[in-house]
Amino acid sequence: MDRIYMDNAATTAVHPAVLEKMLPYFTACYGNASSIHSTGRDARKALEEARRQVAAALNCKPQEVYFTSGGTEADNWALKGTAFSHRAKGNHIITSAIEHHAILHTCEWLEKQGFEITYLPVDEYGMVNPADVEAAIKDSTILISIMAANNEIGTIQPIAEIGQIARAHKVLFHTDAVQAIGAIPIDVQAIGCDMLSLSAHKFHGPKGVGVLFVRQGVRLDNLLHGGAQERARRATTENVAGIVGLGAAIEMATANMQEKNARISALRDQLIDALTQIPYVRLNGHRTQRLPGNVNVSVRFVEGEALLLRLDLAGVAGSSGSACTSGSLDPSHVLLAIGLPHEIAHGSLRLSLSDTSTQEEVDYVLSTLPGIIDDLRSMSPLYNDFMEAQK
Amino acid sequence: MYSEKVMDHFSNPRNVGEIENADGVGTVGNAKCGDIMRIYLKVDDNGVISEVKFKTFGCGAAIATSSMATEMIKGKTLKEALALTNAAVAEALDGLPPVKMHCSLLAEEAVKAAVEDYMKKHPEAVI
Numbered sequence: 001m002d003r004i005y006m007d008n009a010a011t012t013a014v015h016p017a018v019l020e021k022m023l024p025y026f027t028a029c030y031g032n033a034s035s036i037h038s039t040g041r042d043a044r045k046a047l048e049e050a051r052r053q054v055a056a057a058l059n060c061k062p063q064e065v066y067f068t069s070g071g072t073e074a075d076n077w078a079l080k081g082t083a084f085s086h087r088a089k090g091n092h093i094i095t096s097a098i099e100h101h102a103i104l105h106t107c108e109w110l111e112k113q114g115f116e117i118t119y120l121p122v123d124e125y126g127m128v129n130p131a132d133v134e135a136a137i138k139d140s141t142i143l144i145s146i147m148a149a150n151n152e153i154g155t156i157q158p159i160a161e162i163g164q165i166a167r168a169h170k171v172l173f174h175t176d177a178v179q180a181i182g183a184i185p186i187d188v189q190a191i192g193c194d195m196l197s198l199s200a201h202k203f204h205g206p207k208g209v210g211v212l213f214v215r216q217g218v219r220l221d222n223l224l225h226g227g228a229q230e231r232a233r234r235a236t237t238e239n240v241a242g243i244v245g246l247g248a249a250i251e252m253a254t255a256n257m258q259e260k261n262a263r264i265s266a267l268r269d270q271l272i273d274a275l276t277q278i279p280y281v282r283l284n285g286h287r288t289q290r291l292p293g294n295v296n297v298s299v300r301f302v303e304g305e306a307l308l309l310r311l312d313l314a315g316v317a318g319s320s321g322s323a324c325t326s327g328s329l330d331p332s333h334v335l336l337a338i339g340l341p342h343e344i345a346h347g348s349l350r351l352s353l354s355d356t357s358t359q360e361e362v363d364y365v366l367s368t369l370p371g372i373i374d375d376l377r378s379m380s381p382l383y384n385d386f387m388e389a390q391k
Numbered sequence: 392m393y394s395e396k397v398m399d400h401f402s403n404p405r406n407v408g409e410i411e412n413a414d415g416v417g418t419v420g421n422a423k424c425g426d427i428m429r430i431y432l433k434v435d436d437n438g439v440i441s442e443v444k445f446k447t448f449g450c451g452a453a454i455a456t457s458s459m460a461t462e463m464i465k466g467k468t469l470k471e472a473l474a475l476t477n478a479a480v481a482e483a484l485d486g487l488p489p490v491k492m493h494c495s496l497l498a499e500e501a502v503k504a505a506v507e508d509y510m511k512k513h514p515e516a517v518i
Contacts, residue, residue, distance in 0.1 A: 301448065302448065303448055303449050304450075305451055306401070306451055306454060309393075309398075309402075310402070313402055322450070323424070323425045331425070341423075342424075342425070343422035343423060343425070346422075379404065379408075379446050379447060380446060380448040381418060381427050381446040382422055382448045383448075384429075
């Protein structure tokens with residue numbers, strides 16, 4: 001059997017049709033989109049076509065779409081750009097405890113620059129309460145940034161409600177929609193957000209390219225200074241091939257979304273139902289307000305990295321929020337924020353599906369994983385002691 | 392990121408299990424940090440470790456270092472077991488990533504804890 005890739009929340013394969021659209025822009029149409037000659041104008045045309053594709057997917061104007069180097073840059077730009085351009089009005093930003101590090105670490109940096117950040121807690125399912133957002137707003141609040149859906153546990157946030165609150169209080173609202181594009185309907189008018197980040201490689205586009213949607217009229221300091229690209233708001237010669245890939249990928253990702261996601265969430269539910277049948281395995285995140293491709297469970301008495309390595313040896317790629325995989329001594333901040341004790345957070349396993357996932361893959365994982373869990377538990381002193389205590 | 396030896400000891404760990412009525416048992420680490428190692432010893436009349444088993448909750452490196460450490464003290468005297476260092480365990484595994492060196496330290500400590508437990512239960516023993 002081929003290797004099974006269930007780490008689509010980390011990154012996805014570039015769709016062959018997307019790659020095909022990109023290729024000419026490396027060789028034949030290599031122009032600089034700022035050049036006046038026809039080689040440059042061809043690149044410019046491709047760039048503007050991609051901008052139109054993104055605008056159509058998000059339901060915004062093409063001139064509100066700014067290409068970036070990815071989700072991280074888009075998040076950095078939204079936060080730092082807003083913070084510094086609205087300093088005269090206030091220094092307070094509201095976000096949540098479960099944001100991606102691109103948001104959280106940017107917020108921590110902003111704190112060092114004198115900004116005040118409120119990190120809202122979430123409930124046991126990883127949901128931000130819109131009432132908490134409203135209660136946190138004060139006169140000095142200049143920005144609210146809450147993700148559309150969580151990358152680790154897949155919880156879909158009530159961003160349209162938060163958008164309404166932000167509007168009512170005349171506070172700017174940014175959402176990190178990196179995991180949400182192609183997974184749930186994202187319409188910036190319905191959400192009422194002023195800024196939105198997305199990244200191509202999460203929906204079968206290439207790595208190294210993303211978008212920050214900035215609603216017309218929103219003031220934002222530049223992050224990159226230099227040339228006059230992106231209407232003088234984001235310098236750097238455009239990554240034309242990447243941007244063409246992003247445009248093609250977002251068009252595909254948002255077409256037939258309902259049908260596609262019905263199939264993916266059915267596979268997800270099989271995994272969730274079968275895995276949570278195993279004793280002392282719990283689902284992390286919300287059961288229904290959940291990204292169609294996200295499975296995240298905590299397997300008690302085993303450690304996540306060991307689980308991943310054993311799965312990898314069996315040909316399955318997944319991920320974990322254990323400390324050993326996070327590169328720090330603490331397990332994932334998201335799992336701790338939903339109230340998991342450290343030892344249970346260490347045993348987390350995320351399997352994330354995409355369009356390319358199949359029933360056969362799910363069947364194989366379900367035939368392999370329970371044995372791996374048994375095996376690791378049989379060598380776990382925690383399991384040993386727990387079972388002894390049960391007697 | 393792991394050497395072939397680490398992967399070998401992780402995927403086919405030696406000496407997994409427990410010893411009933413073990414002569415010495417040592418448990419180190421804590422679940423909060425994500426690593427617990429427990430080593431069981433059987434010691435013969437000559438002070439030689441005749442049997443050793445382990446149980447470990449932890450990452451790939453934690454399991455591999457437990458496996459290697461138990462291999463390294465099997466058939467050795469208690470004195471030799473006490474002399475086992477984490478560097479020796481790591482070296483025997485063809486090295487560990489820097490962030491995983493604490494796993495080898497845990498293995499050394501688990502061996503020491505098991506020998507100390509034996510000494511406590513057998514105050515007459517001389518090392």
